[in-house]
Amino acid sequence: MDNGASTEDESAVSKTNKTDIFVVSSNDKHLQEVCQALISFYVVHSFNDVGQLSEALAQYHPTAIIIDDKIDPIGGLRLIQGLRQTQALSLIPIVFTARKGALDQVEAAKTLPLVRTLMKPYRFSSLITAISDQVNAHIEAQWELMEPVQKAALENTLQSFNSVADLIAEGKPLPYNEIQDSCDPLVEAVQGGCYKELLKGVRGHDNYSYVHSLRVATFLTLFGDHLGIKDDDAKILASGGVLHDVGKMMIPHQVLNKAGKLNDNELIVMRSHVTETIDFLEYTEELPRGVKVIAAQHHEKLDGTGYPHGLKGKELNELARMATIIDIFSALTDRRCYKDPMSPVQAMEIMENMADGHLDRHFLTSFKELLLDAASDGDFH
Ligand SMILES: [Fe+2]
Numbered sequence: 505m506d507n508g509a510s511t512e513d514e515s516a517v518s519k520t521n522k523t524d525i526f527v528v529s530s531n532d533k534h535l536q537e538v539c540q541a542l543i544s545f546y547v548v549h550s551f552n553d554v555g556q557l558s559e560a561l562a563q564y565h566p567t568a569i570i571i572d573d574k575i576d577p578i579g580g581l582r583l584i585q586g587l588r589q590t591q592a593l594s595l596i597p598i599v600f601t602a603r604k605g606a607l608d609q610v611e612a613a614k615t616l617p618l619v620r621t622l623m624k625p626y627r628f629s630s631l632i633t634a635i636s637d638q639v640n641a642h643i644e645a646q647w648e649l650m651e652p653v654q655k656a657a658l659e660n661t662l663q664s665f666n667s668v669a670d671l672i673a674e675g676k677p678l679p680y681n682e683i684q685d686s687c688d689p690l691v692e693a694v695q696g697g698c699y700k701e702l703l704k705g706v707r708g709h710d711n712y713s714y715v716h717s718l719r720v721a722t723f724l725t726l727f728g729d730h731l732g733i734k735d736d737d738a739k740i741l742a743s744g745g746v747l748h749d750v751g752k753m754m755i756p757h758q759v760l761n762k763a764g765k766l767n768d769n770e771l772i773v774m775r776s777h778v779t780e781t782i783d784f785l786e787y788t789e790e791l792p793r794g795v796k797v798i799a800a801q802h803h804e805k806l807d808g809t810g811y812p813h814g815l816k817g818k819e820l821n822e823l824a825r826m827a828t829i830i831d832i833f834s835a836l837t838d839r840r841c842y843k844d845p846m847s848p849v850q851a852m853e854i855m856e857n858m859a860d861g862h863l864d865r866h867f868l869t870s871f872k873e874l875l876l877d878a879a880s881d882g883d884f885h
C-alpha cells in the first residue's frame with residue numbers, strides 16, 4: 505500500500521510459510537499416518553490440541569491445515585468455525601478429515617469457505633489432491649482454458665503421479681498400462697508442438713516432484729521426437745519421465761528441498777530415491793525395460809562417478825545417456841522454492857563443461873540444437 509500501512513490480510517499473507525502444513529488431531533495414530541503420507545510434499549507440523557495450534561498460528565501461517573473430527577474437547581467442526589470467524593486466519597485452506605459417524609459435522613463444514621472434506625478411510629492420494637486442489641486452485645483453474653489435449657496431458661499425469669502415493673503406502677504394484685495411457689495426451693501435445701504450453705501450465709504449481717517429473721517427461725519426449733523416436737518408444741520416454749523419481753516420495757521435504765549443500769547423511773538419503781524407485785517398480789508387471797533404465801540410470805555418469813552403481817562407458821545405453829542429460833537440464837532450469845530457474849543458455853554452458861567424462865557429447869550437441877530451434881519463440885519455464 506502507498507502509505508506503508510498493511511491490512512490484517514496482507515500481514516497474514518506475509519506470515520505464510522508456503523512449505524508448511526499443520527495437522528491437528530487428538531488421535532496420535534492418525535497424526536502419524538498423515539505426517540508420513542505428506543513427508544515429501546511439505547514440512548508437516550502435528551498438534552494434538554487446540555492450544556498448541558493457536559500458539560503456532562500466532563507465529564506464522566501454514567499453506568493449509570488438516571483438521572480431524574476428533575479434537576478434544578471441542579471437536580473438529582467447532583475448531584474450523586472458530587478459524588473461519590478469525591479474520592486473519594479465514595483464508596487458510598482447510599481439509600477436514602472425519603469418521604462416517606461424524607456426518608453432521610461434515611455437512612456443516614462443507615458450507616464454510618475454503619474447506620474440503622474427506623471421509624475416513626481415505627486414500628493418501630485423495631488427501632494430497634485435496635490439499636493440492638486448494639493450494640494450486642489458481643494454477644489448475646488455468647488448465648481449464650487450455651486446449652483439451654494439453655489439459656488432459658497435465659490432469660492425467662498429475663492424477664497418475666498422485667496415485668503412486670497410494671500404491672506405495674498399500675504396497676501394491678504399479679498398473680503400468682494405466683500410467684502409460686495417462687501419458688498419451690502428453691506425447692500427442694509434445695509431438696503436436698505444444699510442449700511450451702505444458703511447461704507453462706505447471707509454472708507455480710507447489711508439488712515440486714510432480715512439476716519436475718512432468719518437465720522431464722516433456723523434455724524427454726521432445727528430445728525423442730527430435731531424434732525420430734515415435735509411437736510406443738515415445739510413450740516409454742514420457743512414462744519413464746513421469747516415473748523416474750517416484751522414490752522421492754519417501755524422502756523428507758527438508759532434504760528434498762534444502763536450499764544449501766546436503767551434508768553426507770542427507771546425500772545418502774537423497775540418493776536413496778533411485779533404489780526406492782527401483783524397489784517400487786520391481787513388482788510392476790510388464791514394465792518396459794526402457795522405463796526401468798530411465799529410472800535406474802538417470803544419475804549415472806559416463807566416467808563411472810554417478811550413482812547408484814557407478815556404471816560407465818558402454819554400460820550406459822543411449823536411453824540412459826539421454827535421461828541423464830534431460831534430468832540435469834530439467835533440474836537446473838526448474839523453479840524451486842529457494843531459487844529462481846536458471847536460463848536454458850546458462851544450463852547448457854554448465855552441461856557443456858560437464859560433457860567430458862560425465863555426459864554424452866553427441867547427445868548433448870543434439871539437445872542443444874533442439875533448444876536453439878525452440879528458444880526462438882519463448883522460454884521454457
Ligand atoms: Fe533422480
Ligand SMILES: [Fe+2]
Pocket residue numbers: 716720748749831
Ligand atoms: Fe529427476
